[in-house]
Amino acid sequence: MNKMNKINLLELEYDELEGVVINLGMKKFNAKQIYEWLHVKIARKIDDMSNISKKHREALEVKTYIPYLNLLNHQVSKKDGTEKFLFKLEDGTTIESVLLKHKDRNTVCLSTQVGCPVKCSFCATGQGGYTRDLFAHEIINQVYTIHRRLVKKGEGVNNLVYMG
Numbered sequence: 001m002n003k004m005n006k007i008n009l010l011e012l013e014y015d016e017l018e019g020v021v022i023n024l025g026m027k028k029f030n031a032k033q034i035y036e037w038l039h040v041k042i043a044r045k046i047d048d049m050s051n052i053s054k055k056h057r058e059a060l061e062v063k064t065y066i067p068y069l070n071l072l073n074h075q076v077s078k079k080d081g082t083e084k085f086l087f088k089l090e091d092g093t094t095i096e097s098v099l100l101k102h103k104d105r106n107t108v109c110l111s112t113q114v115g116c117p118v119k120c121s122f123c124a125t126g127q128g129g130y131t132r133d134l135f136a137h138e139i140i141n142q143v144y145t146i147h148r149r150l151v152k153k154g155e156g157v158n159n160l161v162y163m164g
Contacts, residue, residue, distance in 0.1 A: 046060045083101070107159040107160070107161060108160055110142045110143065113164035143157060
C-alpha cells in the first residue's frame, strides 16, 4: 500500500486481484479484464479501462491505484542508439534502465536495486552504495514504460536483462 493507503494494482497476484474486485462489489470476470488492462494493454490510468463500468472504475479509483515511474532524464547515444532512462521512484530514490537497440531486437536492461553493494570501478550505480531491492511493480514499470515508447514506433521489447 502507498498513495494514501490505496492498493497498488501492479503488486497483486491474480487471485489477490480477484479478491479486491469481489470486495468492491464487482464480478470475478472483471479481474480478468483489469489484469488485461494492466499487463497486456499496459494502462496507466484506471479510467482507461473502457470495458469496466464507470461505477466500477470509480470504486477502483477510491481503493486502488496504478503506479508509474517518473522519467527524470532520457539520453540517446548518437553512436549506437542506446537509450538511457533515469526514473524517480515513489520514495524519491532513482534508478536507471537502458534500452539496447539492435537491428533485429530491442533489449532492456533493468534495475533490480536502488544502488549496488558491489561498487565496481567502471559503474556509477554502486558509487552511492546499496539502498534497497526494488518492488515488483518498480521492475515491471521499467519494462512497461519503455515498451510504451517503442510501441509508438511500431516496435516492442524482445529481451530483458537484469542489473543487480
